[in-house]
Amino acid sequence: MTPAISPVHVGRGDDYEQLTPTAVIVWLVAPLFPELDRMHSIFELRERYTHTLFGDQLTFHVLQLSALCTSPRPTTGYDVIVERWARFLVARDDAELDRLAAEDPTMKIAKQTLDELSQDPAIHRMARRRADAVKLYKKDLAACRAEGKREGKRELLLELLGLRFGTVPPHTRARIEAATPERLDAWAKRVLTAASLDEVLAAET
Numbered sequence: 001m002t003p004a005i006s007p008v009h010v011g012r013g014d015d016y017e018q019l020t021p022t023a024v025i026v027w028l029v030a031p032l033f034p035e036l037d038r039m040h041s042i043f044e045l046r047e048r049y050t051h052t053l054f055g056d057q058l059t060f061h062v063l064q065l066s067a068l069c070t071s072p073r074p075t076t077g078y079d080v081i082v083e084r085w086a087r088f089l090v091a092r093d094d095a096e097l098d099r100l101a102a103e104d105p106t107m108k109i110a111k112q113t114l115d116e117l118s119q120d121p122a123i124h125r126m127a128r129r130r131a132d133a134v135k136l137y138k139k140d141l142a143a144c145r146a147e148g149k150r151e152g153k154r155e156l157l158l159e160l161l162g163l164r165f166g167t168v169p170p171h172t173r174a175r176i177e178a179a180t181p182e183r184l185d186a187w188a189k190r191v192l193t194a195a196s197l198d199e200v201l202a203a204e205t
Helices: 077-090 094-103 105-118 121-165 170-178 181-190
Strands: 022-028 040-044 058-064
Touching (some): 077 094, 121 170
Parallel strands (some): 022 058
Antiparallel strands (some): 040 058
16 A cells, blocks of 8 residues: 655644645555456545536546456556556566566666565565464454454354353353363253253263
8 A cells, every 4th residue: 555645734623725635545466446447546535426526626546457457458547557557566477577677668777676675684575574474464354353253153153152141150161161163062052942941061972
């Protein structure tokens, strides 16, 4: 994401006309809007029914790299530049980068800069740290999702048990808190048919 932030600070009572337009540019590998087959989409603040523009102070430029191969061929110089940078970002090998460098002087500079950065040990360390941080973030996110799902199952089972058998004793609540998602599922299936709380939580044979 590359935001262009307005340098003007508007205080209480100031005129909003002092604001300079701000554009937020987002390059996406995974599509945010799969239904859009455009690589470059522009979102603005508009009235829902008449589509009247609210103002030009804020626009979002969303560039979905996944649409690079499906979008119509560019027809303007601006679109050609955008597509060329998209191809640079998704390039898989040096051959593609060499082709881009041969097409445009800016791409040549970009490739040279990339080559220089790839040979810098400090950049390598930063890249490794970033890659490790991304992996750790994904693991933490997956763990949080799993724990959230497990917590939801615990709360639902406790609610069902309370409705069916009344107050759940502390020792039973402790068992439920420590149970695996699979065990919670098995207990939940017994709630409607079991005659007692002990029967719901009985060990499987």
